[in-house]
Structure formats: C-alpha cells, structure tokens
Amino acid sequence: MVAGNARYLRYIVIAVFTLAIFYFFSSARYDSVPIPSSLGRTDAAPKPNTGSSENIRSQPQVQQPIEKIDKIDKTDKIDPAIKTDKTGKVDKSKADTGTGTGTGTGSSLKKTAGNTPLGTTPDSPGWETDLVSVAPGPRMNATFVTLARNSDVWDIARSIRQIEDRFNRRYNYDWVFLNDKPFDDTFKTVTSSLCSGKTHYGEIGREHWSFPDFIDQDKAKKVREDMAERKIIYGDSVSYRHMCRFESGFFFRQPLMMNYEYYWRVEPSIELFCDIHYDPFRVMHEGGKKYSFVLSLYEYAETIKTLWDSTKKFIKNHPEHIAEDNSMKFLSDDGGETYNNCHFWSNFEVGSLSWLRSKAYTDFFESLDRDGGFFYERWGDAPVHSIAAGLLLNKSEIHFFNDIAYYHVPFTHCPTGEKTRTKLRCHCNPKDNFDWKGYSCTSRYFDVNKMDKPEGWEDQKD
Numbered sequence: 001m002v003a004g005n006a007r008y009l010r011y012i013v014i015a016v017f018t019l020a021i022f023y024f025f026s027s028a029r030y031d032s033v034p035i036p037s038s039l040g041r042t043d044a045a046p047k048p049n050t051g052s053s054e055n056i057r058s059q060p061q062v063q064q065p066i067e068k069i070d071k072i073d074k075t076d077k078i079d080p081a082i083k084t085d086k087t088g089k090v091d092k093s094k095a096d097t098g099t100g101t102g103t104g105t106g107s108s109l110k111k112t113a114g115n116t117p118l119g120t121t122p123d124s125p126g127w128e129t130d131l132v133s134v135a136p137g138p139r140m141n142a143t144f145v146t147l148a149r150n151s152d153v154w155d156i157a158r159s160i161r162q163i164e165d166r167f168n169r170r171y172n173y174d175w176v177f178l179n180d181k182p183f184d185d186t187f188k189t190v191t192s193s194l195c196s197g198k199t200h201y202g203e204i205g206r207e208h209w210s211f212p213d214f215i216d217q218d219k220a221k222k223v224r225e226d227m228a229e230r231k232i233i234y235g236d237s238v239s240y241r242h243m244c245r246f247e248s249g250f251f252f253r254q255p256l257m258m259n260y261e262y263y264w265r266v267e268p269s270i271e272l273f274c275d276i277h278y279d280p281f282r283v284m285h286e287g288g289k290k291y292s293f294v295l296s297l298y299e300y301a302e303t304i305k306t307l308w309d310s311t312k313k314f315i316k317n318h319p320e321h322i323a324e325d326n327s328m329k330f331l332s333d334d335g336g337e338t339y340n341n342c343h344f345w346s347n348f349e350v351g352s353l354s355w356l357r358s359k360a361y362t363d364f365f366e367s368l369d370r371d372g373g374f375f376y377e378r379w380g381d382a383p384v385h386s387i388a389a390g391l392l393l394n395k396s397e398i399h400f401f402n403d404i405a406y407y408h409v410p411f412t413h414c415p416t417g418e419k420t421r422t423k424l425r426c427h428c429n430p431k432d433n434f435d436w437k438g439y440s441c442t443s444r445y446f447d448v449n450k451m452d453k454p455e456g457w458e459d460q461k462d
C-alpha cells in the first residue's frame, strides 16, 4: 500500500515537472533579428479595378530613394523621364491609374547620376557587382510592354521569368500587357505573380485593330489568297496584319502607355542569356538614345514590295522630318534609291515613347498607313520602325545593346568575346551568335557608325 502511494506520488512529481518545463519553453521570449521596416512592406489597400488590373500579389516596396529632396536643385526643369515623387523618392504610384502624364518633382538625371553613376563596363564607376540587392540609383519612367493573346500565357511566363531573373527583380519596372480581347483570369494571375513591378492589362480599341475604311476588302483578300498560295509566312493571316499595324502605329498611344517615357518590348518565348548589370532605360535617357536593338537582318522582300516607294513619297512630302545625320547608309546602298531590306528586329526594342508619339513619327506612320501596305502587302512593324529610326533620328540616337544577350526564334545575339560572356555569366553558345553572319545587318551598322567591331568577330562570320 505504502509502495503504491509512493509510486503515485512519483507519477505526480514527474507530471508537474514536465508541465513546468513545457510552460518554461512555451513562454520564453524569442529575440529575433530586427527586420528593417522598409523590407516586406506591402502596398496599403488593394486598388479598385480601373480597367487595368493591379498586380494581384502585394508589391514589395523595394525601390531605393534617388536622393534627398534637399539635394534637388529647385531650378531644375521637371524631367518626365525620371520617376520621382515630391520627396525625391522613386514613385510608382503614378503608374497606377493608367492616366496622367507621369511627371514628378525630378532633378535632372545628370545630377542624379552624379550620386549613382551609371556603370556600363566592368571597370567604370558604378558598375554593379552585387546582383542580389535592390539596384541603387534612379528609376526611369519606363515599362515593359507585351502584346499577347490569352493562349500565349505560358510562353510569356517563360519570357518574364528570364527578364526578372536577369534584370528586373532588382529594378521592379512595371509591365503593361495589351490584347485585342479581354485578358482572362489565368493570364492575369500567372503574369502578375511573376512580375516584380506593377502589372497593367489593357484591351485594345477596335479602331486600332481593324481595317481602316479606306481599305478595299476585296483587294486585301486577293493579296492574302495569293500569298497563301506562294507560301509566304503569315501571308494569309488577317490578325498578323492587324498586329503589325498596331505595333507600327498604336501601341505607344494606348491609354496605359501614356504614363511612360520609355518602353522595353517583350514577346513570348524569348530568352535572355546574360546578367544585365545596369539599367538599359538609364542608358537610353542619359545617352540621348531613342531607339535600340540587339539583332538586325534582311526583311523578306515579298512582304514589303512598295514600302520603300511609300517611304520616298514621305521623304518628299516631309523633308522637315528627316534627320541631318541619319542612317540612310544602313537602309540603302544607292543613296536612297532602293531599300536594301536591312532592319532592326523589333521583337526586342528599348525605345522612347515620346519619339514614337512625336509629329515626325506619327506623320510617317499615317503616310504609310494611307498607302495601304499593311493590308495590300504584309508590311511588318520591324522595317517600319527601322526605316523611321534610320531616317528620323540622328545616328547617335540609335543604340546597339551588345550586353543584352537575346534569343527569339530562330536568331541569337550572344555577345562576342569570352571575357564579356564570363563576366556577365552568359549561358548562350557563342557559335549561335548571329551578329556577324551573312544574313545579319549588324556588321553594316557598325561600319555605317564607324564603330570598332569586337575582338574575335571575324571568327564568327560563318
């Protein structure tokens, strides 16, 4: 009996002891490492749907201040190309509504650049080696832009993932998606989960995606039938023609695009092969660039039979728009008499929206549009943009982004030079580089601009 009581007593003591230990650990304080308040902050309340959808997941507030307000010279002119708010901080809120001018209280970039130099080569000041943290420096008033169908969702997902991994996760630029039909929920959910900046979704108005009334439908139909017979790629497609006309004349005037000064066009299924150590939008702004490319080639002549005749007509009617130091030599081998079909491949573009919205460019587009070649032939937006850049801009306003290694089926731009590729952690095969091959116009571009070709280019010729 006594032994039994002692046993119960032992059980009770053990139970009390166990409870005490449990209580001790469960109420002990855990001194965590303090998290800076700026990290992990999210946008306040979800915004109402304004026709463009906000990013579904909350936005990390990761952009860095440009400079303190007291450093801003109040006499400086407002620069719409730089995104700032009244405190001198990078301001993303102006992109929210899809309206407005996107201007802020900005200092001139040159001044900002003094604080955060733009390093574009490994030995220049400001070259970024820390590719983990949020990128320092200002943000431009810029956005990615993609025209896509709902069915393109998984192909554009791949492109976004690569752009984010190689560049935008440190910069968080916005992304505008445009479609001739409403975007569905899957498209919005997938893309907004991948983009680190804000996402906007716009439906294109019918007037920008239909036959203008001056187009003779019978004539256009006959052309499509004939091109189908001759097996010209996309020759029988109506939607492809709307797409080319839209990219030539309307994407930059969509309401969602009016907020921005610079764009970077991204298509489904592209690849980026190297780290991007600096902000290409800043290169455009600080370098006074209006148009840029990574790949160039000859256009399929059958699709643009009268494009150059229309161009010559425009030159005659609008000599005031032709730049003094233009790139006619890139476009023509006989002083402008005929087109050599060289063009910048427009599925990649970083460019100035102000330039596309300028009178010079819109006069050019409208003149071509009236001639009907988007439907009576199959004019592509690539030769249209390229001829415009070549004639309306000075040479110094066009930029070749050697550091942006890129693929769009079937061509690759892989930077020439092993040192560059290693430094940028590229994963492209240098043998695939198209730049110096016979069907590329990049060698001609270098010659016209009297640029030195990179060491080793001759070994990649064919």
Ligand SMILES: Nc1nc2c(ncn2[C@@H]2O[C@H](COP(=O)(O)OP(=O)(O)O)[C@@H](O)[C@H]2O)c(=O)[nH]1
Binding pocket: 146, 147, 148, 149, 152, 178, 179, 180, 181, 239, 240, 243, 266, 267, 268, 347
């Ligand atoms: N919304 C929409 N986008 C289109 C249509 N056709 C082409 N696109 C987009 O326009 C761009 C160019 O089309 P793509 O098929 O890649 O042409 P390619 O690069 O010339 O072969 C891509 O971003 C496509 O997603 C269309 O009918 N509707």
Ligand SMILES: [Mg+2]
Binding pocket: 267, 268, 347, 408
């Ligand atoms: Mg494409």
